[in-house]
Every structure is written in C-alpha cells, then in structure tokens.
Amino acid sequence: MKQHIKVGMLGIGNIGRGTYTALEMNHQQILETTGLDIEIVKILNRHPDKDRGIDLPKEKYTTDINDILDDPEIDIVVELMGGIEPATAYMASALEKGKSVVTANKAAIAANGKRLVELAQENHVLLRFEAAVAGGIPILTSLTTALLSNEFSEVHGILNGTTNYILSQMTEYGKDYAEMLRTAQEKGFAESDPTADVEGHDSANKLSILMSIIFGTEIPPEMIPTRGITTIAREDIDYGFESGYRIKLLASAKKSKKGIYTNVEPVLIPASHPLASVYNEFNAVFVKGNAVDSLMFYGRGAGSLPTGSAVLGDVIGIARKLAKGAAYDVVPQIRYDSGLRFIGEGISKYYVRMTVTDKPGVLGRITTTFGQFGVSVEAVKQNAPYESDGERIASLFFRIFEVERPLLYYVLNKLHKENIILSVDNIMRIED
Ligand SMILES: NC(=O)c1ccc[n+]([C@@H]2O[C@H](COP(=O)([O-])OP(=O)(O)OC[C@H]3O[C@@H](n4cnc5c(N)ncnc54)[C@H](OP(=O)(O)O)[C@@H]3O)[C@@H](O)[C@H]2O)c1
Structure with missing residues (x-):
C-alpha cells in the first residue's frame, strides 16, 4: 500500500x-x-x-x-x-x-x-x-459518481464569472459595461485580454466538456453557436428587469431524439428561476435528470x-x-461515443429590440409582416420617442412566441430591407 x-x-x-x-x-x-x-x-x-x-x-x-x-x-x-x-x-x-x-x-x-x-x-x-x-464547484465529480443513475435531458450553466459580474452590476446598480469590465480586471476576475470571457468562448469550452460528460458527445467549442455580452445595452437590461427577467450569459444544451440543441448566449430568464439569483462572480450549473429532476450547483467558478x-x-x-494498488477507469469517465450530433439551436421565445421612425402605421406593418410568416407577438412596448437628425425615433421591444431562429432572422432582415424599421439592435432568447 x-x-x-x-x-x-x-x-x-x-x-x-x-x-x-x-x-x-x-x-x-x-x-x-x-x-x-x-x-x-x-x-x-x-x-x-x-x-x-x-x-x-x-x-x-x-x-x-x-x-x-x-x-x-x-x-x-x-x-x-x-x-x-x-x-x-x-x-x-x-x-x-x-x-x-x-x-x-x-x-x-x-x-x-x-x-x-x-x-x-x-x-x-x-x-x-x-x-x-x-x-x-464539484460538478463533474457529482455527474460521474452520485448522479450516474440518471439520464440527463438538459444542462444550463453560468460558467463565466467575469461576464456574470458585469451583467449583475449593470442590473443591480445601473453600472456601465466598460466601467464594470475595468473593475472586474482590477479585482482579478477578468483577464487583461477579456475577449474569451466577454465573447463567450470560455463558456463554450466548458459547455463542450459538460456535454461530453452528460451526453457522451463530441461537440467541439467551435461548433457551438456563441454570442457574448458586448451587444447588451442599458435598454435591454432595463426592459428585462421591468418585465420580470434577468439577463445571464447562459451555456445551454438540450437533448432530443434527433440530437443536441446547444448555444452560448445572453438569455432573458425569469427572475424566479434559480439561475437568476446567481450574482457577481459566482457560477452555477443547472441540470435536469430523469430520476433526480432539477438540480442546481452553485459556488465560486474561479479564484x-x-x-x-x-x-x-x-x-x-x-x-x-x-x-x-492501481488508478485507472474500466470505462472512461468521459465518453465521446453516443453518436448524438449537434442539430442547431432549437425553437425558443425571443426578445427583439429595434429602432423605428415614430410615425403612424409602422407598428401595424411590422406585426402584419410577422403574421405573414407565422411569427406571433406575445408583447410589445415602445419607449418615449426622441429627435434625431430632424426625425422622431423610437425603440420598440418585442417578446416573440416560440419560433425557429433562422425564420425570425429572415423576417427581421426583410423588415429592414423594406425600410419598415431602421435597425435591429438586439435579439435574445427568452428561457421560460
Ligand atoms: N484563474 C482562475 O480562476 C481559473 C479557474 C479555473 C481554471 N483555470 C485554469 O487554470 C490554469 C492556470 O490558470 P492561472 O490563472 O493559474 O494562470 P497563470 O496565473 O497565468 O499561471 C500560469 C503558470 O504557468 C506557467 N507557465 C505558463 N506557460 C508555461 C510554459 N510553457 N512552461 C512553464 N511554465 C509555464 C507560468 O509561469 P510564469 O509565471 O513564470 O510565466 C505561471 O506560473 C489555466 O488552464 C486556466 O484556464 C483558472
């Protein structure tokens, strides 16, 4: 011995x-x-x-x-x-x-x-x-020991402390993105080159590893659709907060019979969801197993x-x-042989912020075009208009019922090309 x-x-x-x-x-x-x-x-x-x-x-x-x-x-x-x-x-x-x-x-x-x-x-x-x-957070050990009796259907993680710190400070204290990035660097959470954190690549690396453990898949990080937090503006944070949501950079994967839906992106999640109360540099991983049901792990993801x-x-x-006497696995702890493939990002509810000219009929033309393509609107809100270059401009905020992302992008692009809207400023998934 x-x-x-x-x-x-x-x-x-x-x-x-x-x-x-x-x-x-x-x-x-x-x-x-x-x-x-x-x-x-x-x-x-x-x-x-x-x-x-x-x-x-x-x-x-x-x-x-x-x-x-x-x-x-x-x-x-x-x-x-x-x-x-x-x-x-x-x-x-x-x-x-x-x-x-x-x-x-x-x-x-x-x-x-x-x-x-x-x-x-x-x-x-x-x-x-x-x-x-x-x-x-002992997530991999838990998944490969105490939770082995489960088949998992989904995993969602807040896997990057820097981005969660920035989003938390913007939400709770009305702070500005650039200022909070600097503070995160001073506190030692963010690297001097924060690209991998704020663009979501660090989360994609971790999600790729989690998916191998949970689903036995080989989905490299480059294959995971990844969007970071750099496009999030104060208007998005405020809209989410007033509508009962919090914005989090989520690394998500769901299993279906056809394969794996996955991405890393900022998502609006209801304030009542356990992941919404994960603040500052803390991380969390939420999994759903067919025996254990929903489970969330919470703690310090770095340091x-x-x-x-x-x-x-x-x-x-x-x-x-x-x-x-010996240290080896009879069957490896991590597998890549389930045959489950990446099949896209799936159907979701969406939040869309756009800029329009504030004149009669614009909202009607937008909703009519949405309707023509089967895109249903759950809620719409307009901010107070303002003057810009002699025109009255307004921001519109939509919540869209479940839709395929490519269809939503197609319709928004059409609205822009036909000059019905001036710009699409942000699109985020809503995870209910
Ligand atoms: N920081 C976190 O909170 C955190 C959390 C989870 C995981 N990780 C991971 O942990 C690992 C280490 O991160 P860290 O934050 O400790 O990094 P770090 O502070 O930059 O330390 C890296 C260390 O490795 C040495 N090193 C780098 N390249 C080397 C080479 N080619 N030959 C010999 N020594 C070399 C460096 O030496 P010198 O100092 O002499 O240059 C330094 O001592 C990374 O993979 C990171 O992703 C970090």
Missing part, C-alpha cells in the same frame, strides 16, 4: 499557488481522513526568481519538464500552466509515461480531451479535470483557492486509488 503520493506540478500562477496553499493548509486533515501523505515535490517554473507571494522552498523548482516526466517517484502530474500547447504535449507525455494527470485547463481539454482520455485508457492511468468546468480545492480533490481521488 502506497501512502506517500508524490506530485509534480506544472506552473505556479494563480491556481498553482491556490493548490499549493490549500495542500499546506489542509495537509494534516487530508492525512487524518484519508491516511494519505500527499506532497508536491517538483514545480515546473519558467521564472524561478519571480516572487510568487508564497513561502515555497526554491529547491522544488525546475525549469526542465523532464525532471518531472522522468522522475519515477512522481505518480501524479498536475498541469496548471494554461494554453493548449505545450500543456497538451506535456500531459500526453506524462500519461504515456504511466503517470495520472490532473488539469484545470478547459481550453486544452475542450480541444484535445478525446485524445488524452484515450491515452489515459491505453496506459492504465487516470485523467481528471474537475477544475476545468466551474472552478470550485486561486476555490479552484485549488477542485484540483486537490482530483489529486486525492487518484491518490486513494493508487493507495489500493
């Missing part, structure tokens, strides 16, 4: 520090509850002289990846560098050398998860990546210690198996 488990860690940034600190803080407790003495023995580090803000013996540092990959004493490699390469190559090499791998790297798992899972299987070792989806907690949870899980 192996009780002393040695770990090699790649990277000592935000999450590396959180993982190291969480282990230091709780080493004794882990030892008492599991009987395992887990030790981070080597740390790959590009800049050994950089001050990391933690007390860490410098002799643990190495700048040579082979010091970790070729060390027979190291059983588990924890990858916390980020980026697709060289992270994927290092993980693949560790698996080939018979070491189990833990990572928080959603970009690498979304891009190369299938190959890495196969390598783990071939080499009879484990690959775990709880921290890659929703940081500290040094919360994410470090998820990384360590995976390390302890593997270490427990190693202590019994």
